[in-house]
Amino acid sequence: MTGQGRDPAFLAVRDLTKRFGGLTAVSEATFDVREGSITGLIGPNGAGKTTLFAMIAGFEQPSAGLVLLDGEEITGRKPHDLAKLGLARTFQIVQPFAGLSVRENIAVGAFLRLPKRRDALALAEQVGQRLGLGPQLDKPAAALTVAGRKRLEVARALATRPRILLLDEVLAGLNPSELRDFLPVLQDIRAGGVTILMIEHVMQAVMSLCEHVHVLAGGRIIASGEAAEVVRNPAVIEAYLGPGAAQRLAAHA
Amino acid sequence: MTARETLPILGFLIGAVLVSLFVTSNVVLNFLVFTLILAIAAQGWNLLGGYGGQYSFGHAAFFGMGAYVSAILQQRFGVNAYPAVAFGIAAAAVLGYAIGAMVFRAGLRGSYFALVTLAFAEVLRILANATEITGGAAGLLISLNLGAGNLQFADRSSFLILGAVLLALAMLITLALEKSRLGAQLVAVRENESAAAALGVDILAVKLRAISLSAALTGAAGALYAQYFLYIDSNIAFGTWISVEALLAPIIGGAGTVFGPLIGALILQGLSEGTKLLIGKIPGLDLIIFGVLLILVVRFPLHRIPGLLAARWRGKGAP
Amino acid sequence: MGYPPEILLEAVANGLLMGAVYGLVALGLTLVYGVLHIINFAHGALLTLAMYAAYVAHGAFGLDPYAAMVPLAGLFFVLGYLVQRLVIGPASRGDDSNMLLVTLGLSIIIENAMLAIFRSDTMTLRLPYAMSMVEMGDVLLSLPRLIGFGVTLLVALLLFVLMTRTDTGRAIRAVAKERTGAALVGIDVAHIYAVTFGIGTACLAIAACLLLPSFYVSPRVGNAFVLVAFTIVVLGGMGSVTGALLGGLFIGVVESLSGLYFGDSLGQIGIFLIFILVLLLRPTGLFGARA
Numbered sequence: 045m046t047g048q049g050r051d052p053a054f055l056a057v058r059d060l061t062k063r064f065g066g067l068t069a070v071s072e073a074t075f076d077v078r079e080g081s082i083t084g085l086i087g088p089n090g091a092g093k094t095t096l097f098a099m100i101a102g103f104e105q106p107s108a109g110l111v112l113l114d115g116e117e118i119t120g121r122k123p124h125d126l127a128k129l130g131l132a133r134t135f136q137i138v139q140p141f142a143g144l145s146v147r148e149n150i151a152v153g154a155f156l157r158l159p160k161r162r163d164a165l166a167l168a169e170q171v172g173q174r175l176g177l178g179p180q181l182d183k184p185a186a187a188l189t190v191a192g193r194k195r196l197e198v199a200r201a202l203a204t205r206p207r208i209l210l211l212d213e214v215l216a217g218l219n220p221s222e223l224r225d226f227l228p229v230l231q232d233i234r235a236g237g238v239t240i241l242m243i244e245h246v247m248q249a250v251m252s253l254c255e256h257v258h259v260l261a262g263g264r265i266i267a268s269g270e271a272a273e274v275v276r277n278p279a280v281i282e283a284y285l286g287p288g289a290a291q292r293l294a295a296h297a
Numbered sequence: 298m299t300a301r302e303t304l305p306i307l308g309f310l311i312g313a314v315l316v317s318l319f320v321t322s323n324v325v326l327n328f329l330v331f332t333l334i335l336a337i338a339a340q341g342w343n344l345l346g347g348y349g350g351q352y353s354f355g356h357a358a359f360f361g362m363g364a365y366v367s368a369i370l371q372q373r374f375g376v377n378a379y380p381a382v383a384f385g386i387a388a389a390a391v392l393g394y395a396i397g398a399m400v401f402r403a404g405l406r407g408s409y410f411a412l413v414t415l416a417f418a419e420v421l422r423i424l425a426n427a428t429e430i431t432g433g434a435a436g437l438l439i440s441l442n443l444g445a446g447n448l449q450f451a452d453r454s455s456f457l458i459l460g461a462v463l464l465a466l467a468m469l470i471t472l473a474l475e476k477s478r479l480g481a482q483l484v485a486v487r488e489n490e491s492a493a494a495a496l497g498v499d500i501l502a503v504k505l506r507a508i509s510l511s512a513a514l515t516g517a518a519g520a521l522y523a524q525y526f527l528y529i530d531s532n533i534a535f536g537t538w539i540s541v542e543a544l545l546a547p548i549i550g551g552a553g554t555v556f557g558p559l560i561g562a563l564i565l566q567g568l569s570e571g572t573k574l575l576i577g578k579i580p581g582l583d584l585i586i587f588g589v590l591l592i593l594v595v596r597f598p599l600h601r602i603p604g605l606l607a608a609r610w611r612g613k614g615a616p
Numbered sequence: 617m618g619y620p621p622e623i624l625l626e627a628v629a630n631g632l633l634m635g636a637v638y639g640l641v642a643l644g645l646t647l648v649y650g651v652l653h654i655i656n657f658a659h660g661a662l663l664t665l666a667m668y669a670a671y672v673a674h675g676a677f678g679l680d681p682y683a684a685m686v687p688l689a690g691l692f693f694v695l696g697y698l699v700q701r702l703v704i705g706p707a708s709r710g711d712d713s714n715m716l717l718v719t720l721g722l723s724i725i726i727e728n729a730m731l732a733i734f735r736s737d738t739m740t741l742r743l744p745y746a747m748s749m750v751e752m753g754d755v756l757l758s759l760p761r762l763i764g765f766g767v768t769l770l771v772a773l774l775l776f777v778l779m780t781r782t783d784t785g786r787a788i789r790a791v792a793k794e795r796t797g798a799a800l801v802g803i804d805v806a807h808i809y810a811v812t813f814g815i816g817t818a819c820l821a822i823a824a825c826l827l828l829p830s831f832y833v834s835p836r837v838g839n840a841f842v843l844v845a846f847t848i849v850v851l852g853g854m855g856s857v858t859g860a861l862l863g864g865l866f867i868g869v870v871e872s873l874s875g876l877y878f879g880d881s882l883g884q885i886g887i888f889l890i891f892i893l894v895l896l897l898r899p900t901g902l903f904g905a906r907a
């Protein structure tokens with residue numbers, strides 16, 4: 045299923061490549077994200093996942109390749125234009141507006157579609173509640189915990205009313221109970237009609253959330269498929285655990 | 298922006314009118330008018346620097362543009378003072394947009410932005426000093442032609458009211474900005490550009506609007522200066538003094554707040570006159586104190602004081 | 617417009633000589649930028665201070681500026697060290713706009729202290745050799761400028777040796793490249809910052825002694841130089857030492873030639889326009905090299 049024909053891809057990435065000088069961070073990455081899905085993007089550290097997101101969201105110019113959103117080519121467009129088109133991203137290294145309150149942070153996102161301050165603040169409040177930031181709404185963003193900042197990243201992006209959300213490791217650094225609270229929130233967002241593409245290392249979350257997973261290693265997509273099936277793929281095991289690991293695991297089994 | 302939020306500005310205006318009615322000392326009135334001119338220029342800087350985080354070291358460019366265009370139109374082309382001042386403000390805004398278009402498009406930020414704005418102001422100062430239409434090094438006199446129709450008043454208290462009305466207007470504009478989408482986006486740009494871009498903020502467009510508005514306000518201060526003193530030269534209009542004071546006042550009084558520039562201008566001018574009274578007129582002494590104050594404010598940030606004031610009257614919870 | 621070739625040649629040669637001293641002023645600025653990553657707005661004011669110091673050394677102790685060079689360099693090294701350690705460092709806490717404001721504050725203080733003490737009159741030392749000329753082939757060169765050129769080269773050489781052959785120099789380069797890494801291997805970053813600032817300020821003291829024989833002093837004299845120095849630093853690439861020296865020579869020639877064609881006051885515009893254009897078009901500098 046490449047998403048062509050009857051079931052066209054909502055987000056289509058074609059041969060996307062990024063070179064930093066001599067280093068090829070992403071190499072001819074090609075994959076699809078279906079509308080209404082939660083799709084995972086996994087891979088070892090330094091695989092090029094964040095770079096791939098940065099290219100899709102317009103923060104880095106690709107060296108080659110195409111990105112299509114709902115059939116329209118969006119390669120290399122400015123981040124703010126993409127946000128208007130309905131593509132929102134979060135940052136792996138959280139980027140709060142440290143001097144503003146949590147409510148004001150979210151309102152910046154809400155202002156994208158709502159010119160009136162009253163409406164933007166109302167949406168900010170609503171999104172903040174939904175993400176469990178209610179009690180912190182009037183605290184400075186700088187005072188949030190790690191988990192709170194991750195939620196704020198998602199809340200701000202969600203307040204732009206996106207059609208697709210790119211989440212970069214929003215579950216990393218959360219403790220088990222925070223994780224348990226957060227998973228339903230993500231499912232709820234998807235249920236609200238937002239497609240999600242998420243980079244994640246927390247395999248438990250990937251297994252329970254994502255119906256489809258792409259694996260990036262060394263800048264290349266080395267496997268795609270259902271989560272349960274992908275983690276058994278020998279190429280994937282080797283990418284994570286090193287050459288020969290798949291055989292060793294098989295020998296043990 | 299609600300009626301309640303504009304109350305302090307109204308209070309300021311009423312206070313200014315009362316002062317103009319009861320204070321007769323020319324020294325005091327002069328001090329107040331000058332402080333108001335400074336506060337208006339500083340409010341311009343505050344829009345871009347305080348809310349937008351773009352620290353200009355060259356707001357003299359806009360002050361001088363407002364002053365010179367208004368004065369030249371009156372003096373050389375016989376234009377009435379009101380349209381002349383309006384053109385002066387517009388010219389400053391256009392200059393702000395033009396400088397912004399070049400500088401922000403090139404991606405200059407932080408220290409580079411400060412340096413390049415300083416350079417633009419210096420270029421204008423040298424040009425104004427060397428060309429004929431500006432009166433060159435001798436400067437430019439606006440002919441005395443008293444009358445409200447010419448925006449010239451014999452008594453300083455009328456100027457006090459004029460200055461206070463203009464400053465109140467500038468504060469209303471700032472307050473409206475603070476409560477608007479543009480204001481929220483501008484603050485977002487100040488706090489974190491990439492995060493703002495990810496949320497759909499067109500950074501270049503936001504900065505360009507801010508610098509145009511900022512330049513217009515500082516240009517208005519320049520035009521008012523010319524109208525009050527009826528004389529400008531290149532070192533007054535485009536000199537570094539006004540760039541520095543327009544920056545110092547908001548930083549000392551509270552950058553990114555509506556009343557910060559006025560508070561700062563009052564502190565600066567008060568210190569300046571106070572040292573003259575106490576110690577006598579030693580050139581540069583007041584500026585030495587400003588410099589020390591600037592370092593102290595940076596070292597021990599007391600932004601909470603004006604911040605608290607602002608928080609009190611904007612009500613809890615609202616940004 | 618056509619000047620005879622000798623005059624042009626002389627303008628170029630004298631521009632080069634002046635440019636070397638500009639380069640020395642810029643050297644201090646670029647060094648501080650390269651290591652501390654701050655744009656030192658007080659650089660011009662510190663140069664003014666150094667020029668007054670040399671002036672006073674002459675007036676009070678009868679010290680010739682050239683003789684005052686070494687002691688003043690030492691004194692200004694200590695001054696720069698203390699200013700960074702006690703004022704700029706603690707006040708700015710590593711924040712870019714704080715540094716900008718603190719160094720601006722310092723420059724306001726120094727400049728106006730000079731104004732309060734010496735008033736705004738311009739002063740010159742009347743030294744017997746101030747107007748001396750040296751004939752080289754067809755061109756006449758100013759002796760003080762020739763000396764300035766030579767001393768600048770010497771200082772650049774000394775700095776090169778310091779940076780490459782001494783432990784302090786290696787520590788400075790390590791901090792410039794990787795501050796956190798340097799701190800991890802036990803380098804005292806605050807100390808190295810202050811040393812670098814001290815070296816930058818010492819360069820200014822030497823430049824002041826080289827300028828004084830042929831230049832006037834006034835409370836704002838440093839401003840003229842510092843904008844030139846900023847231009848040079850931007851031109852040569854922020855943080856690049858060779859860039860500063862080459863940029864200095866280039867700007868010296870540009871200034872000298874544009875002064876010849878447009879007169880002194882408008883000639884300055886050329887420098888500002890170069891500055892603006894370079895920043896807009898090539899913020900990494902013409903000579904590109906990052907030190």
Ligand SMILES: Nc1ncnc2c1ncn2[C@@H]1O[C@H](COP(=O)(O)OP(=O)(O)OP(=O)(O)O)[C@@H](O)[C@H]1O
Pocket residue numbers: 064067069087088089090091092093094095096136
């Ligand atoms: N701006 C840049 N300049 C040069 N190299 C870069 C740049 N950004 C990323 N890289 C390099 O590209 C490679 C991929 O980095 P990237 O951050 O995309 O990986 P990642 O898969 O997100 O890793 P992680 O799981 O650790 O977040 C790394 O080797 C990184 O050092």
Ligand SMILES: [Mg+2]
Pocket residue numbers: 093094095136
């Ligand atoms: Mg990553």
